[in-house]
Structures are given as C-alpha cells and as structure tokens.
Amino acid sequence: xxxxxxxxLSAASFDEAxxxxxxxxxxxxMAGGTDLLPRMKYRLTSPEVxxxxxxxxxxxxxxxxxxxxxxxxxxxxxxxxxxxxxxERAPLLSEAAQRVASREIRNMATLGGNLCxxxxxxxxxxRHSYQFVEPCYKRGxxxxxxxxxxxxxxxxxxxxxxxxxISLGAQIKxxxxxxxxxxxxxxxxxxxxxxxxxxxxxxISQILIPNGPGNRGAAFSKSSLRGGLExxxxxxxxxxxxxxxxxxxxxxxITIGAVSAAPLRVRKAESALTGKRLSKELFSQVxxxxxxxxxxxxxHGHTRAYLTECLRAGTRHALCSAAEGIDFxxxxxxxx
Amino acid sequence: MKKRPGKQLLxxxxxxxxxxxAVEPQETLxxxxxxxxxxxxxxxxxxTGECGTCTVxxxxxxxxxxxxxxxxCRQKEIRTIxxxxxxxxxxxxxxxxxxQGAVQCGFCTPGMILATTALLEKNPNPSQEEIKKGxxxxxxxxxxxxxxxxxxEQAAARKSRHGDSGSx
Numbered sequence: 001x002x003x004x005x006x007x008x009l010s011a012a013s014f015d016e017a018x019x020x021x022x023x024x025x026x027x028x029x030m031a032g033g034t035d036l037l038p039r040m041k042y043r044l045t046s047p048e049v050x051x052x053x054x055x056x057x058x059x060x061x062x063x064x065x066x067x068x069x070x071x072x073x074x075x076x077x078x079x080x081x082x083x084x085x086x087x088e089r090a091p092l093l094s095e096a097a098q099r100v101a102s103r104e105i106r107n108m109a110t111l112g113g114n115l116c117x118x119x120x121x122x123x124x125x126x127r128h129s130y131q132f133v134e135p136c137y138k139r140g141x142x143x144x145x146x147x148x149x150x151x152x153x154x155x156x157x158x159x160x161x162x163x164x165x166i167s168l169g170a171q172i173k174x175x176x177x178x179x180x181x182x183x184x185x186x187x188x189x190x191x192x193x194x195x196x197x198x199x200x201x202x203x204i205s206q207i208l209i210p211n212g213p214g215n216r217g218a219a220f221s222k223s224s225l226r227g228g229l230e231x232x233x234x235x236x237x238x239x240x241x242x243x244x245x246x247x248x249x250x251x252x253x254i255t256i257g258a259v260s261a262a263p264l265r266v267r268k269a270e271s272a273l274t275g276k277r278l279s280k281e282l283f284s285q286v287x288x289x290x291x292x293x294x295x296x297x298x299x300h301g302h303t304r305a306y307l308t309e310c311l312r313a314g315t316r317h318a319l320c321s322a323a324e325g326i327d328f329x330x331x332x333x334x335x336x
Numbered sequence: 337m338k339k340r341p342g343k344q345l346l347x348x349x350x351x352x353x354x355x356x357x358a359v360e361p362q363e364t365l366x367x368x369x370x371x372x373x374x375x376x377x378x379x380x381x382x383x384t385g386e387c388g389t390c391t392v393x394x395x396x397x398x399x400x401x402x403x404x405x406x407x408x409c410r411q412k413e414i415r416t417i418x419x420x421x422x423x424x425x426x427x428x429x430x431x432x433x434x435x436q437g438a439v440q441c442g443f444c445t446p447g448m449i450l451a452t453t454a455l456l457e458k459n460p461n462p463s464q465e466e467i468k469k470g471x472x473x474x475x476x477x478x479x480x481x482x483x484x485x486x487x488x489e490q491a492a493a494r495k496s497r498h499g500d501s502g503s504x
Contacts, residue, residue: 001402002362003363003364004362005341006361007341008341008407010410033404038403041384042384050361050405052405052407054408078397101385101473102472102473102474103469103473104385104399104400104473105385107394107398108400108404228468228473229386229473
C-alpha cells in the first residue's frame, strides 16, 4: 500500500517542531508513525507536509528532587517497559506499555504518540475509496454507519498507556505559543472528532508522574480478543493509596479505557473505596458501581452488555491485583 | 501550478553496505529495500502494521519497514533477511525452521526469522511464553504456529550447545 505524496521535514527538537508547525499549520506531526501512517495509507488523512520527530533521541527517565518521575514523550514503548525507574515507580505503566500491539510496533511507537492517538472505529479505520456512500461524521459527513441512530461520531479512544497515567495523576507539559502544564486527564475532550485539547501548533514535551505515598498498590488490566497485536476491548488502571495502618484506603483512582472518546475515571466507585478497609467483597461492590457509572460505547463488534461485563470483571481484577502489591498482611492473596 | 515535493538524498547502511540514494519523501523503507535495492526477501503483507511480514532489524531491534519512512532511516543500520550471517548457506534459525517444518507458503518466514534472530540475541534461552510474546506481532496463515515455536526452541537449544561462537 502506498502513501500519498507529502513533503518530509525532520525536526531536531521540540522547539523546532513548534516552529515548523507554525510555518506549516496543516502539517501532520509524526512521532513513531504507527498510528498516522496506516491512516494515511487508507487516505483518511493526507497532510501535504509531515514533520517527523522520529529521529529525535529520547532522554532517559529522571526523578526530580521532589521525587516526581519525568518521562520524555519520545521514549518508545519498549523503552518505557524496560526502564527500571518506570518499573519501580509506575509498574502499571510499564505493564501497559508491554501490552500495546506487538514487539515491532512497541519498538517504533512512542509514549507521547500513544497519548495522542486518534479515536478509532471499525467503520472509519479502513479504505473508503470504493464505498460510494455519504461520508460518516468523522470523515466530515452527517451519518454514522456504526450506530445508525447516532447523532454524532462515536469513535473510541483506545490507547493503553493513558488510563495508567491518569490513575497515577500524571501531568503533561505542552509547548506552543506558550508553555502550559495540565493534568493528562484534561487533554481529552470526549469529542470523538477532535479528541485532544491541543491547538495545531502544540507539542507534548514532557510527562510528569507525581511522587506517590510509600504504601501504594496499582494494577493494569486489559481485555482483548487476542493476547497480542490487538487494541483493548476494555482496559482498567487502578491505583490504591493506603493509610499508614496498611489496611485502609486513603485515596483510589480507577480509569477505564476504550469505553468512550476519552479515558474515563469512575469517581463514585473511587469514593466508595476511600476510607474503607480493603476486602474482596468491597472490590465486588466497587466493580458493580463502576459498571453502573459508565455506559460503554459499543465498538469493534462488542455489544454494550458485553463491555459492561468486561468493565465489571476488569475493575474487580485490577483492584484485586492492586491489593496484592500492598504491604497488608490481612488481605487474602489469590495465589494462596 | 502546484509544486510537487521532489526526491531527497538518503544515506543509510543496509546489510553492512553503505548506500546513497535519491528517494521520494513518501517512500517507506520497505519500498526502498524492494524497489531501489532489489532486496525482495522483505515482503509486504498488510502494509498497515497488522501482520509483521515486513519486519527488518534497525540496529538490534525488529521494526516494521512498511510503517517506517525511508527518510527517517538516515544514517541508520538496517539488517534484512539477506544480510544474516550464514554458515553453510543457512543460519541456525533458518535451519531449525526447515527441520521443524515451520515453513509452508513461506511469506511470513523472513519476518519470523528476523524476529526470532532478534529474540535469541536478547534472550538466548526463552521460555514458551517469551517466545509467544516475542513473535506476537507475526501472523502465519499456514502452520498454526506450533511448528514455528518448536523451531525457535530448537534454534535456542542448538545455539546454547554451540555457545556464543556460532551465529544465530
């Protein structure tokens, strides 16, 4: 399959990328290229200029004096997974990076690119040149072929690394006309046609994971049709911060991926955990609450009922796995 | 009149040979390998990163040549199936694939061999799970994978018997 014609420019730094983006406002920004190039091959987008970041070398992860972990968005997912610092401070991010697609794609795809992934839909992500029908919402039309009664585009955001980072409370630094730092959660607009709250001349230049309390349990759970080379049917990232006594949860964050145009936090389910002693029964109740709180958008042939069950099971599984990492002798371990 | 982007100069190393080429900006590494250099061992499967057939090694790591722009390979070292070190015509991995019947139509084989080579360079003694994880990005429509996993195990065993002196 051939790519459409374009002009290729390499940016030697994020600042240069911003300058080039201002010079060519319609240009496409490419990090690893594993999301953009297939869409270009399908002719879903055909920018006349590609600004490539692929030759930029990523900085190694570092820790600030306050104990926050700083990640370069140009790190490949393989590098994220292999980094001892990430594994120690954000094990669920390391796990999520390992679950993305395949080894070859993880060697190319970057963390920043994964966070900026385009929303996906079984109908939209294919070649349309031989379909002589009106374009769908995401292609500029006024119809949805996947949910025919739909009043707007229902494509789903499916990146695996976003839910763990949101559960970890990550911030991102964006450079453009000005430098701003926002919580990663605020990057997502929940609008499938424009999923990212970024202007065309902006680039993510840094990802910051705040230092967590000493006693913290965290886990990532992804369900997919196949074990590998597959987008998530649904993903759950759970982080449990514990009181000093070890058994009481002081703050919980649970983020669900691949259910909407943005990764969603289940705030009622989170608050049902706050101040409680952990138990398997509590986790079941919280999982039921999460399944009520979110109405998953059916995608890729999965029905809403199936996704709701995946959500319930995934949340319970992620919470149980997170509790295994906590220094808490009273909690029953699944392996015992 | 609309101005078309012209060819750009690309310098890269493929299989230890240095090349200076003029390529179109939209050409992928796969197209350059096959159409400019005649290295047709690398195959195009899906073209969108879903099958692993076009895998080549950049440095020591397997990547997909169909999703890599040739212009992003400036000054990089690429290894293709043609460039593997061979003893008696075949590498240990290729020989194991033949002996175990892991090749039927052969279309996925170059990608499988390169991914296995990279896997065994990083991890000379992989478990079943590690083999599956290492080859997760490669589809084979003929063999049902078991013979491929057996071939990887045989190659790993033979390599560890011969020590690190033999090529993978």
